[in-house]
Amino acid sequence: MFNKILIANRGEIAVRIIRACRCMGIRSVAIYSKEDAKSLHVQLADQRICIGEGPARNSYLNMERIITAARNMGADAIHPGFGFLSENSRFVRMCEENGITFIGPSADVIDRMGNKSQARRTMMDAGVPVVPGTKEPVFNAGEAEKAAEEIGYPVMIKASSGGGGKGMRVAKNAREFEFQFNMAQRESANAFGDDTMYIERFIENPRHVEIQIMADAHGNVAALGERDCSVQRNHQKLIEESPSPAISEKMRKEMNRCAVLAARTVNYTNAGTIEFIVDPHGGFYFMEMNTRIQVEHGVTEMVTGTDLIIEQIRVAMGEKLSFKQSDIIQRGHAIECRINAEIPEKNFMPSPGLIKHMHLPAGNGVRVDTALYTGYKIPSEYDSMIAKVIVHAPDREAALQKMRSALDEMVILGVETNLDFQYQILRNPVFCAGEADTSFIEKMMGID
Known part of the structure; x- marks a missing residue:
């Protein structure tokens, strides 16, 4: 202990x-x-x-x-x-050198899966479905353009060390490829100090579906089901839900199997997420692995009845997982809305400042993860996310109604927030029908 x-x-x-x-x-x-x-x-x-x-x-x-x-x-x-x-x-490694346990995977695994092109090669070799693209990294526009021609346009140019949407560009044809490649590579060098890139086929209007996994040091790995994270802006997620309305039970089982295979392949321990994109025809492909707990972990906790943070700590202490794969049963439907201190009408400009008054929603199946309190001053130096509202209900329609009710009840005075914008999403017919893909926000806002 x-x-x-x-x-x-x-x-x-x-x-x-x-x-x-x-x-x-x-x-x-x-x-x-x-x-x-x-x-x-x-x-x-x-x-x-x-x-x-x-x-x-x-x-x-x-x-x-x-x-x-x-x-x-x-x-x-x-x-x-x-x-x-x-x-x-x-x-x-610094933690290890100082005799301190890092609650997460090993440094070697982080290196192996943190480099996106290396992670792609690893998953290809393991037999996990991967978006067609380069197996080896590319370093200049000339060799990258040759690869793009072989893959076929449109292509996605990605930074090997990327994350958060940085170092990612779409090239629709050969005419714009060199410009987009150079822009993405420059972004990658500035953001990550690494100009290594890779190219993959651009799948238009996909769903973003991720699988939560947990693994211990005794060889036990469990998949805790999926989260649909398709509602996002500039590759930043806004709403997550579980289960995904986009996949069948057969696909769910296969994605869980692939996620466990991916974790076993790299001898993964602790909490992690295998991220997939799902194309409009029902095919799914490995995108990347996040070697940490996710912002949206509470969605999985609500539908599986687990505590992933406590499980992380237990695993880091050397204990076995407290559950087996057969114990994981998804019950009901959970939705999370990220509440940000920002102004959607002004291109989502951050809105730091003093919280003059606050009221948080509550009730059966309503959870709010936040560090806010009345009188707290939101600093301008950090991310604008200030709360996560999570609801759980017997089915998706009931969860949608519960989330609308929760957002109706939530009051934050003193700063601007995206509460009204989130409510608009929850009333949008495309989202309500479970048909929102990663282009949903742009289409909703009329952005080409």
Whole structure:
């Protein structure tokens, strides 16, 4: 049993991890920047330590300061949450060198699956369906264009180290390929310090469906079903739901099988997500693996009755999974809406500021993960997501109605939010019919 866990994160995920620690009788340590001194995660933790100024590079991304804080506070383990250092293999190795357990997969696995082109090769060799494209990375526009001609246009140009939509461009034909490739490569170099690229066929109007997996160090791997994340803007998810209205029971079983195969192939441990795209004809293809807990993990928890954060901690302590694959049964339907402090009418411009009043929805099957409270000042230095509203009901129609009711009840005064925009989505006939693909938001907003 860990005695003390340092949470290398902030906001609602830090609060979520602290609460899991409390349930397990484990003490928690919150790190924070000066701008986050009055944050909820700082107030809830058993201990707290400031690690620098506001910008993430000086605080939540400062590996040396975080390791020093963990050692000074006597932490046995570090939970990285999502974002920041959660998929940084160098940080994992620093934890190991200092005798601190990293609650997540090994550094080698993060390297292997974090590099998108290497992950593609690994999945191809394992027999997991992969979008047709290059097996080896490409480094210049000339060789990339030759590959694109063989694959056939349109193609997607992707950064090997990419994430969050950075370093991704679509080339519809040979005339625009070189320009789009150079733009994507420049974005990748600036964002990730890596100009390695790969090319794959661009599947138009796909669904984005991911499988949650959990694995221990004893060879046990379980798939906990899928989440449909097709409603997204600029590759950033807005709404997630489980089960997906886009796939059949037969496809669900096959996707779960492939996800378990992918995890076993790389000797994966802890929580992870295998992301697939589903084409309009019902074919599905491996896209990438996220080697961490996901923002939308609560959707899976609601339909499976599991606690993924507690399971992460247990696995990191060397214990076996607390469930077998046969124990995982999806019950009902869950939907999550991400609530952001932003102004949709102004191109989703962030809206930081003081929370003057707040009321959160509640009731049977309603959950809100947030670090907000009345009087809290949302800083401008970090991501604009301020809450996740999650509902669970017997079926999708009931879940939609429950989410509409929850958003109706939610009040946040002092900053602009996307609450009304989310409500518009929940009333949209295409979304309500379960037919929204990854182009849904652009079509809804009339963007070509």
